[in-house]
Amino acid sequence: MGALSGKVAVVTGASRGIGAAIAERFAGAGAAVAVTARTAQEGDHPFAGSLATVVTGITENGGKAIPIVADLAVQADRKRIIETATKELGPVDILVNNAAITYFEPVIDFDEKHFRLMFEVQVRAPFELAQLVLEGMRERKSGWIVNISSGAGRHPQGPPYPGRGRGGGTVYGMCKAALERFTTGLASEVYADGIAVNVVSPSGLVLTPGVLHHRLDQFTPPERHEPVEVMAEAAYVLATGDPATLTGKVTYAKQILDEVGKSADSA
Numbered sequence: 450m451g452a453l454s455g456k457v458a459v460v461t462g463a464s465r466g467i468g469a470a471i472a473e474r475f476a477g478a479g480a481a482v483a484v485t486a487r488t489a490q491e492g493d494h495p496f497a498g499s500l501a502t503v504v505t506g507i508t509e510n511g512g513k514a515i516p517i518v519a520d521l522a523v524q525a526d527r528k529r530i531i532e533t534a535t536k537e538l539g540p541v542d543i544l545v546n547n548a549a550i551t552y553f554e555p556v557i558d559f560d561e562k563h564f565r566l567m568f569e570v571q572v573r574a575p576f577e578l579a580q581l582v583l584e585g586m587r588e589r590k591s592g593w594i595v596n597i598s599s600g601a602g603r604h605p606q607g608p609p610y611p612g613r614g615r616g617g618g619t620v621y622g623m624c625k626a627a628l629e630r631f632t633t634g635l636a637s638e639v640y641a642d643g644i645a646v647n648v649v650s651p652s653g654l655v656l657t658p659g660v661l662h663h664r665l666d667q668f669t670p671p672e673r674h675e676p677v678e679v680m681a682e683a684a685y686v687l688a689t690g691d692p693a694t695l696t697g698k699v700t701y702a703k704q705i706l707d708e709v710g711k712s713a714d715s716a
Contacts, residue, residue, distance in 0.1 A: 451479030452689050457538045459530065461521060461578070462548030464488040465498025466657035467597060470681035471545055472503055476512030478685065483534035483541075485517040486548065513538075521548050521574040522566055531581040540589065541582045543688045546575035546628075547597040553617035564620060571624040576631060579646075583639065592644040593688045594635070597680075598699070599650050602626040625650075629699050636697035645692035649683045651675050652703040679703060686711055 458475045462468035463484035472484045488494040490501050500516035507514040517533050519526035534541055550570045552563040579594055586592025601618055602625030629648050636646035653675035683702035686709055687695065698705070 451477065453543075454479030456480045456542040457483070457534065457540060458543035458545065458688070459483045459485065459534050459541050459578070459582075460545040460547060461485050461530075461574070463503060464494070464500050465496060465503075467651075467677055467680050468545070468547040469498060469503045470677040471547065471684045472514065473507060473510075473512075474678075474681040474685050475543070475688065476507040476514055477510065478689075479512075480543065481513040481515075481538040482507065483515050483517055483530070483538060485519050485521075485530050487518065487520050489516065489518045522550075522569045524577070527574055527577050528581065531578065535585075540585045542586070542589075542591065543593045543595070544578055544582050545595045545597065545684060545688070546578060548574065549597075549624075551621050553621070555617050556619050559620060567620055567624055568627075572627045572631070575628060579635060583644070586644050587639070587642045590643040591692070592639075592642075593690075593692070594632075594644065594646045595684050595687045596628050596632050596646075596648040597650070597684070598625045598629055598648045600701075602629050602650070633697050633699065640692075640696060643692050645687070645690060645696040647687045647690075647696060647698045647700065649680070649687060649698075649705060650701050651680055652701040675702065679706070682706060682711060 453475055458480045460468050460472045460482060463472045464486035472482045476482045484500055484503050486500055488499045491499045493499060500518060504514045504516050515537055517530050519530050521527060531541060548570055550566055552567065554560065554563065575596055601622040632646050632648040639646065679702045683705050686705055
């Protein structure tokens with residue numbers, strides 16, 4: 450019997466990387482987990498990882514998980530995720546908004562389609578998924594929403610600004626800043642309903658397939674690389690905390706683990 454036994458969790462962007470690690474951590478703690486992404490099977494995407502692989506790993510370790518293939522840019526798919534999870538597993542207790550799609554392009558050249566897609570997946574989808582689970586959470590006076598952000602949401606420090614750095618990250622930073630403001634605003638709205646809403650970012654750089662694809666590791670020294678298990682443990686802490694006290698946080702993985710005296714060693 451784990452701390453999440455009897456709970457139902459939905460984790461987006463869970464075919465690989467941070468989302469997959471969070472789903473595995475939650476399932477290991479007893480939650481029934483609905484994992485959702487666009488990649489159903491290995492080979493469906495250039496990156497390694499798939500919903501099938503994640504679900505197989507969870508079930509082989511004694512956990513319970515179902516795959517929901519969906520495109521978060523499509524409104525009907527967002528609704529179907531929650532409907533399917535509720536029908537097959539039960540009312541959703543925990544929502545983790547992790548999915549992202551990112552284009553690194555300078556503002557002057559930024560493609561409108563890319564702009565709309567990024568906001569649809571990283572801002573509108575978390576907003577709408579939260580809307581879809583909130584009614585049930587309010588009825589039960591219990592719920593946890595964890596949004597995954599990034600240090601990119603912080604304002605660049607300058608002038609002067611050091612070279613081009615991670616040129617083209619302005620829109621990505623806009624999306625994450627919006628997600629963080631949504632988190633704190635929603636936390637204040639649903640506090641009286643016993644629902645916790647928090648946002649957590651990696652303390653360093655997690656070497657996910659997307660990070661390596663965009664070569665972001667070239668801008669971060671190895672000592673600032675962070676194991677994906679640290680993020681998974683931080684999400685677990687936020688999904689098991691007391692909504693009366695652990696809510697409305699814009700925090701970083703190691704920061705929240707230090708605050709509650711947790712370690713990612715067992716993740």
